[in-house]
Amino acid sequence: MNPYELYFVTDDHQNLDALCTVVKQAIAGGVTMVQIREKHGDVRAFIERARAVKEVMAGSGVPLIINDRVDVALAVDASGVHLGQSDMPVEDARRLLGKDKLLGLSVESERQLLEAQSLPVDYLGVSAIFATPTKTNTIKHWGLAGLQSAVETSTKPLVAIGGINESNIQSVAKTGVDGVALVSAISAASNPTLASQQLLAKMRSVS
Template identity: 70%
Template sequence: MYNYQLYLVTDENQDLEQLEFVIREAVAGGVTMVQLREKHGDVREFIKRAQVLKSLLSGTGVPLIINDRVDVALAVDADGVHLGQSDMPAELARRLIGDDKILGLSVENELQLEAAQSLPVDYLGLSAIFPTPTKTDTVHAWGIDGLAKAVVTSQLPLVAIGGINEGNIKAIADTGAAGIALVSAICHAESPKAASESLLALMR
């Protein structure tokens, strides 16, 4: 069982120097998992950033998850991959990465949540809990009640993402979700270390 508790998703608009600073600080503050997200399509840049993060996280016990791209994950021997609904099918991704890597999948509604229960994935990312500026194509916001219901019905661990901050993180944690994924609340904090510590404290 992996520790999804405080799951950092990187901001693809931050340059490599900023990214390194955020990761170092966030890990020192208690982040338990890091997902590298790149949406700009430059695979060489994605691999370069992934290699930097892989060496930064080496020996920390914090897994590196690659968003969307199985090829990038394999290229840098990352700890896992997180897929969206329009990415490679989970069964195929599992065959490529093997059984010892972490595989996550985003689910955006109840039908997807139900269908995902039989897939060879380790966890599900419930997206989005609240509407958020980092995800402009949200069609369905789960809300606290939707998340709480999903936690009860899912046999897979759920990681909540989308619009979560210091003001609502306690209510999210109280649903029993396995983890909470954050972008802005950590990446844009003056001290990502202090932000991570404070968010973890609020979740207890």
């Protein structure tokens, strides 16, 4: 199974009950990975939310990834961490996490993509494919042509993120990218289970 295929990134504006409900429903719909993203800086709250989500995910076999914070991932024994370019250096994160945890890194330019090929990471998040309201500080928008080029260049698995939804997910999947990361297309859906099922079906229809 490809763990990166349908990669759900949580909405940090949802309260804990809503967050857990959405994660549970998304897993029922077939998401293959869940990343908890918290941008408010309260580490205690982050750990509390991560523990609650991990409990909801127990027994599903779906990896739980923590965004940015190696300390939170270690505290809750998550499956791994996803880092941005301004977070802890990858080498330090790998040393702290050990070799068995998943480690991802966002790349926002061709230069970062090339440099990341020699880093001790398991996968790369190509950001942002399209403009998106959930991420406003992007360096560039790769677009489909840029993503296609990244797929052809990278020796590491790639996950596309940014502005992807049911209307463009098939075009993204056609590039041969290993996975697609989504936030609002699942978290804001009236039925996250159905939304996840439909997104997966669209992706698989082009493979």
